[in-house]
Amino acid sequence: MKIAIDGPAGAGKSTVAKAIAQKMNFNYLDTGAMYRAAAYAMIEQGIEPSDRTAVLNALPGLSMKIIYKDGVQKVLIDGKDVTPYIRTPRISRGASDIAIIPELRLKLVDIQREVANTYDVVMDGRDIGTYVLPDADFKFFVTASPHERAKRRYLELKETLPEADINEIERDIIARDETDSTREFAPLRQAEDAILVDTTEMDRDQVIAHISAMISGAK
Ligand code: CDP
Numbered sequence: 757m758k759i760a761i762d763g764p765a766g767a768g769k770s771t772v773a774k775a776i777a778q779k780m781n782f783n784y785l786d787t788g789a790m791y792r793a794a795a796y797a798m799i800e801q802g803i804e805p806s807d808r809t810a811v812l813n814a815l816p817g818l819s820m821k822i823i824y825k826d827g828v829q830k831v832l833i834d835g836k837d838v839t840p841y842i843r844t845p846r847i848s849r850g851a852s853d854i855a856i857i858p859e860l861r862l863k864l865v866d867i868q869r870e871v872a873n874t875y876d877v878v879m880d881g882r883d884i885g886t887y888v889l890p891d892a893d894f895k896f897f898v899t900a901s902p903h904e905r906a907k908r909r910y911l912e913l914k915e916t917l918p919e920a921d922i923n924e925i926e927r928d929i930i931a932r933d934e935t936d937s938t939r940e941f942a943p944l945r946q947a948e949d950a951i952l953v954d955t956t957e958m959d960r961d962q963v964i965a966h967i968s969a970m971i972s973g974a975k
């Protein structure tokens with residue numbers, strides 16, 4: 757079984773996807789973490805994620821692997837777990853820049869489909885329902901207003917980054933949404949057969965209950 761959850765930054769995709777995966781005993785695949793890890797790997801080599809030529813040259817040497825440790829996903833680059841280093845604002849922007857490059861996307865989509873062929877999965881991202889898993893059993897498009905999404909991210913970030921600025925986060929989210937939805941290859945878009953869930957006025961538990969009810973109601 758495959759469940760696809762797409763939507764813009766900070767909408768609550770991963771929170772919901774993780775909870776549903778846990779409830780159903782499925783594997784959760786955070787595909788955003790893969791674009792983030794790719795950006796991280798490039799930056800570590802002194803390559804700007806927006807430098808298409810340099811990224812294409814480095815692409816054959818990019819070795820990414822997904823493993824599950826105690827049910828938790830880890831992204832390995834050259835065998836090293838980079839998961840703790842990929843949540844910074846710099847990597848968020850880098851992930852969005854590198855995600856424009858079709859050759860990079862195809863490499864990551866291969867890994868994503870392999871995971872979906874190996875396990876029952878809940879996968880979240882931007883193009884899961886439209887491109888990666890067009891035949892998913894369930895597709896949800898989770899969204900919320902940009903201001904609400906920025907507020908959620910701010911509350912999350914300020915625990916580790918006290919100088920976090922909500923206005924800057926909102927600008928960053930809007931810029932990323934724009935890059936993600938206007939790119940030519942596999943842009944952020946609601947699949948025609950996806951169920952729209954606007955979470956602006958819903959808390960985490962309400963969203964989880966709502967999506968779980970739709971899945972169990974349809975089974
Ligand atoms: O994966 P995505 O970027 O879509 O969002 P997330 O990382 O799941 O959620 C961003 C933050 O919003 C987290 O701190 C969640 O706990 C919080 N959240 C919320 O406040 N209300 C919701 N309905 C969903 C998530």
Ligand code: CDP
Binds near residue numbers: 766788791848851
């Ligand atoms: O958690 P948040 O929503 O902030 O971002 P993410 O899901 O970790 O994704 C980071 C970036 O990776 C996004 O802004 C997209 O540019 C890119 N991405 C993508 O292009 N396709 C996906 N399936 C997942 C992420």
